Amino acid sequence: MIEQNFIKLYENNFKKNWELPAITDYKETTSYTYGALAEEIARLHVLFSELHLRQGDKIALIGKNHSSWSIVFLATITYGAVIVPILHEFNPESMNELMAHSESKLLFVTESIWEHLDQNKFHIPIVNIPSFSLMQSPDEETAEKFREWKKLFHQRYPQGFKKEDILYPEISNEEVICINYTSGTTGFSKGVMLTANNFAGNVTYAAKLDLLFEGEPHLAFLPMAHAYGCAFDFLYALSVGVHVTLLGIMPTPQNLLKAFEEIKPKLIISVPLIFEKIYKRKILPIVEKPVVKFLLKVPLINTFIYKKIRHSIIHGLGGNFREVIIGGAALNGDVENFFHKIGFPFTVGYGMTECAPLISYDHHYDFVPTSCGSVLEGIMEARIDSEDPENVPGEIQVRGENVMKGYYKNPEATAAAFTSDGWLKTGDSGIMKGRRLYIKGRIKTMILTANGQNIYPEEIESRLNNLPYIAESLVVEKNNGLVALIHPDYAALETHGISRDDIQKIMNKNIKTLHKSVALYEKIKAIEIVETEFEKTPKKSIKRFLYQ
Structure with a gap:
């Protein structure tokens, strides 16, 4: 307790x-x-x-x-x-x-x-x-x-x-x-x-991290009806005397950048989608230019370019923050690698609603790429349901102060959520080195091939989403093979004067590029173009069950 x-x-x-300002509506x-x-x-x-x-x-x-x-x-x-x-x-x-x-x-x-x-x-x-x-x-x-x-x-x-x-x-x-x-x-x-107690575990732990201090400005744009935004944008911020400005309008890139410039928050709490868009729409067009590609291979010059990019991003986000915390879903691997390479002060945490929500976190200066932080010391415990937890993925199971009491009026679901010895089953597959967690993907989305290979579609989608003219993708299993459902980036196609008749040809080329970086059993056998955006949860995760 x-x-x-x-x-x-x-x-x-x-x-x-x-007498201090508490809440303002933007x-x-x-x-x-x-x-x-x-x-x-x-x-x-x-x-x-x-x-x-x-x-x-x-x-x-x-x-x-x-x-x-x-x-x-x-x-x-x-x-x-x-x-x-x-x-x-x-x-x-x-x-x-x-x-x-x-x-x-x-x-x-x-x-x-x-x-x-x-x-x-x-x-x-x-x-x-x-x-x-x-x-x-x-x-x-x-x-x-x-x-x-x-x-x-x-x-x-x-x-x-x-x-x-x-x-x-x-x-x-x-x-x-x-x-x-x-x-x-x-x-x-x-x-x-x-x-x-679940909220107290999150809020008091966050207070020890010295991320926000009394009287400082904070911009809240995640939905507070969700545990992530509620716990940190709202409850934690108000528990330490911070001035919270509630965005209250659609968090489009344009609205956010304007609000960041005006509020100049000391901490930014975000979901991956926002930074993936910054990378794909603002950074990739620059670093993919042949001249820039060449210069990035030259020592000292590449350091200068990375510094300029980092400064530009920080300035665009208000220029006053200590750290960006990204959570709610997995961050694209290429995006994570680039932001880490340029020294951008970000970290990736891990949690779930059932833990109100935090399970693991590291300060940005301790963050290790591909991880999602260390299990909260003194608050939470974690274990991997695997014979070799450091190398062989298994379900991440947790217990501690942040773990829910159960599901309301649903004893069957509550019982199913816990192991016989009282650990909460997260439904995520991963490994753990020391106290640091590395997530592979959702167990329910894992695809088991006929020859016994485990495929995590999120890893393939992460690569696909960084290829030209792909807005978002979903990899599913059909007829004993992998199929990529792809929603094209129609805005980019229009900007570059590319006809919709050429989409299939472009996507075929993208698949060939993908196949150079994935295992044989992860290769895509077919492509299906999806005209509209995939339906998503408030955390901007695709509702996979609608497309299986």
């Missing part, structure tokens, strides 16, 4: 940083100091009390990153209720199902999402965010409580809300405070029960 009580961490921090006028944030939390506590919500009751939350989203999340867990953040990218039918499954007593939702839900299925109060206005009430009594809400708050705090008024209930770290529904590549959503 983590010694630091998770809920009291925020009670103390809100008092300590009362491109909006909304901004809260830690004191103002605590007051909004207290305002919701009054409402929860009037609605007779009890500790352990579920409160659902559906919306994009916004200060109002943050307030609901924090108000729920500091009240002693259980927050159920549902990704706004789920389809409406799934949202309806998850709401019913979670047994939530109250729903906070943006109006644009509410309009697409089956409203007849809900018999609980529905509250709009960001306005906090009542959109639907199960009865007149509840509606009256909303009308009296502001008056009741002023009655509770007649002298105004003060620093000393912040007092949260004693909630044990053992208690479940969040049910996070996964949106993985297998197509089945499970409610991961995360305890205060």
Whole structure:
């Protein structure tokens, strides 16, 4: 059990940083100091009390990153209720199902999402965010409580809300405070029960790394309804008094670069896709030029070129950060190798929703390419289900402070997720040298050939995605052979005046190039062109089950 009580961490921090800026909505006028944030939390506590919500009751939350989203999340867990953040990218039918499954007593939702839900299925109060206005009430009594809400708050705090008024209930770290529904590549959503201790393990570990300090700027652009963005962009940042700016708009390269320039964050927490795009669209066109290719082979000159590229990337990302942390999915090998070669300050971590989410991490100056960091010292343990864990891949299994309590109302899935001696089965295959993990791929996606060879399609896709005019790819098994499903980079084809009639010829050439760098059993036997982008999870991983 983590010694630091998770809920009291925020009670103390809100008092300590009362006057400092806490949360700002990018491109909006909304901004809260830690004191103002605590007051909004207290305002919701009054409402929860009037609605007779009890500790352990579920409160659902559906919306994009916004200060109002943050307030609901924090108000729920500091009240002693259980927050159920549902990704706004789920389809409406799934949202309806998850709401019913979670047994939530109250729903906070943006109006644009509410309009697409089956409203007849809900018999609980529905509250709009960001306005906090009542959109639907199960009865007149509840509606009256909303009308009296502001008056009741002023009655509770007649002298105004003060620093000393912040007092949260004693909630044990053992208690479940969040049910996070996964949106993985297998197509089945499970409610991961995360305890205060799971979050405390992540947040207190991050605090020891000295990545962010009181009063510093931070830009949050990952979905906070997902464990990765929630734990680090949001909960960790606010636990150390950081000023968090919520992007709130699509994290396109153009929007991100502009926001980085304005905010100048001290830490960047990202997913691989963003840096893979930077590499493919900004860097490859330069380093693939014949003259540059030649110069990169010349000692000293290549060092100068790499330094210029590194400086350009750092400047484009605000020029003020200590480190870039990449997680949520595997980083393309060629991209990782290049960024490491030029001395860019990045690291790749590993985690999963069931660990809220962190399992392994290394500072950028300790990072070893192809690894995903070292298992968290004093927090987590890991083992490889293999007769030779350092050389023969096996399932990565973990246990420790960050491991979930189980899946909500799903004892069968919970039992299946753990070994008989209590280790969580991650579903990832890898090796471990010392405490450092090296992931090979998902066990469920591994292809076993007729002659007993293990093929990890992610490794082949990583190579394919760096070849000309390939936007993304998926390698699947069909008729005892490997088939590459390829979505072409139509924008690049158009820019270079290449006809769509030539796509197959280009892809055939790409496959020949690929075959020079893969094993015989990894060769592609056929290509299928996919006209539209592959459907993805919020972490931007392809939903493989849709294409098997």
